[in-house]
């Protein structure tokens with residue numbers, strides 16, 4: 001597949017401080033890419049440089065083959081941006097905000113109406129187009145921002161925490177629009193989020209920490225690498241279970257009233273269970289979560305290595 005975003009050896013320093021330290025990654029066209037990291041990791045610096053707002057210190061950053069340093073206006077035409085701080089004019093209606101954006105982006109006059117219809121349809125705001133932005137709910141404002149970010153038909157949409165502060169139902173709606181954009185329009189979505197369950201539905205995830213990319217893969221592969229399924233076992237004979245788990249080399253932790261046991265390799269766990277089936281009163285297997293992945297990569301594991 002074609003890489004629509006290419007970042008090679010990108011660094012950004014503020015004085016002596018390396019906020020982003022020689023990172024490289026690519027994003028394939030038509031995919032949803034999550035860029036995650038703890039506070040101060042270098043996410044905003046990278047996004048702002050990709051969006052031509054900041055200047056790089058070194059490296060190459062291309063969007064749709066255009067250089068973010070030397071071809072700023074071509075890059076700006078290729079991207080839509082929805083940042084956390086709203087830049088909508090609250091004293092204007094939705095329609096007026098969208099029209100103004102069309103002027104900025106030199107959308108041909110005869111196409112303006114069709115595009116407004118298209119983007120409002122996408123975010124379910126056709127009926128509201130004459131409403132003043134100042135009178136809209138937080139979720140509606142976010143939808144208007146997404147509509148506005150799309151009105152010049154960008155190839156890549158940058159979404160900086162698009163669902164932060166929204167209620168679960170509105171978050172689910174925003175995700176419907178994001179998935180629809182990807183499926184129906186082949187738009188590449190580059191997003192940040194601190195909701196790990198949102199990161200899980202993305203095609204690829206990169207995790208940045210301390211200015212370095214510390215993981216970059218599919219959610220599935222990251223989960224496989226960084227988490228283990230756990231079995232929660234309740235037994236009438238703890239001593240026997242502990243003996244068996246040690247004998248079969250399965251890690252476990254004794255908790256109040258149950259044991260938390262590594263459920264992998266599953267065949268080994270099944271053997272232990274079959275040897276103690278008269279005593280076991282309850283078993284629940286829980287899959288590793290993406291929260292575990294993030295903690296493992298940016299917390300425990302990294303600290304252990306550094």
Ligand SMILES: Nc1ncnc2c1ncn2[C@@H]1O[C@H](COP(=O)(O)OP(=O)(O)OP(=O)(O)O)[C@@H](O)[C@H]1O
Nearest residue numbers: 014017018019037038039040041042043044045046
């Ligand atoms: N203008 C600046 N001058 C000096 N240091 C800066 C400047 N901007 C950012 N930094 C530092 O660079 C590092 C990366 O910042 P950045 O804003 O990219 O992180 P982030 O991952 O977006 O964090 P957050 O999730 O908190 O927004 C941080 O340590 C930050 O303090």
